Amino acid sequence: MSGPILEQAPVADRARALEAALRRRHLVPEGFVEDFTRLMEQDWAPENGARVVARAWVDPGYRDLLLKDGTSACAQFGYVGPQGEYIVALENTPTLQNVIVCTLCSCTAWPVLGLPPDWYKSFEYRARVVRESRSVLREMGLDLPPEVDIRVWDTTAETRYMVLPFRPAGTEGWDEAKLASIVTKDVLIGIARPDPAAGGTGGGLRGGGY
Amino acid sequence: MDGIHDLGGVQGFGKVAHKANSVAYRPVFHEPWEHLAYSLLFLGADTLKVFNVDELRHAIERLDPRQYFASPYYDRIVAGTASLYVEKGVLSHAELEALAGGRFALARPQGLGRPARETRPPFEVGDRVRVAGAFVPGHTRMPGYVRGKHGTILHRTGVKWPFPDAAGHGRPAALEPTYHVEFKGSDLWGETAEAASVVVDLWEGYLDKA
Ligand SMILES: [Fe+2]
Numbered sequence: 377m378s379g380p381i382l383e384q385a386p387v388a389d390r391a392r393a394l395e396a397a398l399r400r401r402h403l404v405p406e407g408f409v410e411d412f413t414r415l416m417e418q419d420w421a422p423e424n425g426a427r428v429v430a431r432a433w434v435d436p437g438y439r440d441l442l443l444k445d446g447t448s449a450c451a452q453f454g455y456v457g458p459q460g461e462y463i464v465a466l467e468n469t470p471t472l473q474n475v476i477v478c479t480l481c482s483c484t485a486w487p488v489l490g491l492p493p494d495w496y497k498s499f500e501y502r503a504r505v506v507r508e509s510r511s512v513l514r515e516m517g518l519d520l521p522p523e524v525d526i527r528v529w530d531t532t533a534e535t536r537y538m539v540l541p542f543r544p545a546g547t548e549g550w551d552e553a554k555l556a557s558i559v560t561k562d563v564l565i566g567i568a569r570p571d572p573a574a575g576g577t578g579g580g581l582r583g584g585g586y
Numbered sequence: 587m588d589g590i591h592d593l594g595g596v597q598g599f600g601k602v603a604h605k606a607n608s609v610a611y612r613p614v615f616h617e618p619w620e621h622l623a624y625s626l627l628f629l630g631a632d633t634l635k636v637f638n639v640d641e642l643r644h645a646i647e648r649l650d651p652r653q654y655f656a657s658p659y660y661d662r663i664v665a666g667t668a669s670l671y672v673e674k675g676v677l678s679h680a681e682l683e684a685l686a687g688g689r690f691a692l693a694r695p696q697g698l699g700r701p702a703r704e705t706r707p708p709f710e711v712g713d714r715v716r717v718a719g720a721f722v723p724g725h726t727r728m729p730g731y732v733r734g735k736h737g738t739i740l741h742r743t744g745v746k747w748p749f750p751d752a753a754g755h756g757r758p759a760a761l762e763p764t765y766h767v768e769f770k771g772s773d774l775w776g777e778t779a780e781a782a783s784v785v786v787d788l789w790e791g792y793l794d795k796a
Binding site: 501 | 593607621667685782
C-alpha cells in the first residue's frame with residue numbers, strides 16, 4: 377500500500393461529496409452549515425479574548441474572577457459555546473511566560489481565541505514547542521531573556537486555555553478598547569507579548585495579510 | 587495509541603512557518619470547502635449525535651500514517667468525519683467515492699478501547715502523582731512523552747468528562763475530572779529542556795499517587 381494510499385479524489389471534491397451524501401438523506405438542517413460557518417468566521421474571534429484581557433487589566437474584581445473561574449468571566453461577555461465550556465486563564469508575569477499548544481490534535485478555546493491558526497496546527501509547533509520551547513518562541517519573534525521561565529500548557533483534555541498577559545508599561549490611562557487593540561491572537565496563545573507601540577493601530581499587528 | 591499524531595517532543599521538524607503578530611487571521615478559511623470540515627463534524631457530533639468528538643479524534647488517529655502526514659489539517663477532519671458516518675452506517679463508502687469521483691480514503695479499523703478504572707479517592711492540588719505506565723492500543727489522551735513520569739497537581743477540574751479511552755470507541759464511559767499536572771522540563775527532556783515546566787491535562791484514570 378505504498379503509492380495508492382495518497383491517490384485520492386481532490387479534498388474539495390471529497391468534502392463536497394460528504395456534504396451531498398448527507399443532504400440527500402435530509403440530514404443537514406436548513407441553514408445549519410451557514411450558521412455554523414458564521415460562528416466560525418465571525419463570532420469566535422481573538423478580539424473576544426482581547427476584550428476579556430483588557431477588562432481584567434482595568435478591573436481587579438474581574439481579573440480575580442477570570443483567574444478563579446475563566447468560564448464565568450468569559451460568559452459575562454457572552455463568550456460561550458463549543459470548545460469554550462471550561463476556560464482557564466493563565467497569568468503571565470514579568471518572569472513567567474505561559475504558552476499553549478495541543479500536541480495531540482489542535483484544541484483551542486474557540487469562543488475567545490477563534491479557530492486555531494495554521495501554524496498552531498502544524499507538526500512543527502506541536503512537536504517542538506513542548507521541548508525546544510525557547511528556541512521555537514525565538515524563531516517566531518519572541519526572544520525571552522533567560523530570567524523568564526516558560527510554562528507550556530498541553531491542551532490534552534477538555535480545559536481550554538487563554539493567556540492573560542501582564543499589562544505593559546506605556547499603557548497608562550488607556551481605555552479598554554485601546555488596551556484590547558494590543559492583545560492579539562498570538563498574545564492570547566502565548567507566543568507574543570503585547571506591544572504598546574501598536575496601540576490603536578488595529579489589532580497590534582505589524583503586518584497585513586491573513 | 588502510540589500513533590503518528592502523538593507529536594509532542596518528536597524531533598526532526600524545522601521552523602514553525604510563522605512570525606508572531608504578522609497576520610490578522612482574516613479570512614478564517616483559505617479554501618472554499620474548508621468550512622465544511624468542522625460544520626459536518628459538528629452536525630454529526632452535536633446535532634445528529636451519531637458519534638462524539640473523542641471518536642472523531644480517534645478516527646483521525648486511525649488514518650494511515652502516510653495519509654495523516656500528507657493531508658492538510660481540514661482534510662484530516664473530512665477524512666475522520668467521513669469515516670465515522672460510514673462506520674455508523676449513516677453513509678456508504680461506495681456512495682462517497684461515487685460522489686467524489688474517485689478514491690476516498692477512510693480510517694483503518696478500530697479496536698475495542700478500554701473502560702475507565704474503578705473510582706478512587708480524588709487527588710488534591712499539590713499531590714505528587716505518577717502517570718501510569720499504560721500502553722494503550724486504542725484511543726487515549728495521555729501523550730507518550732509523560733508516560734511513567736512524575737508530576738505535581740496544579741488543578742482539579744470542577745467538571746467531569748467521559749473517559750476518552752472508552753468514549754473514543756463509542757463505549758459507555760465513566761465520568762472523571764481531569765488534572766492539570768505540572769512536569770518539570772528536565773524530568774521530560776533532561777538537560778536539553780527549554781521550558782521550566784510542561785503542564786498536561788490528564789484524566790484521573792491516567793494517574794497514580796506517587
Ligand atoms: Fe487537540
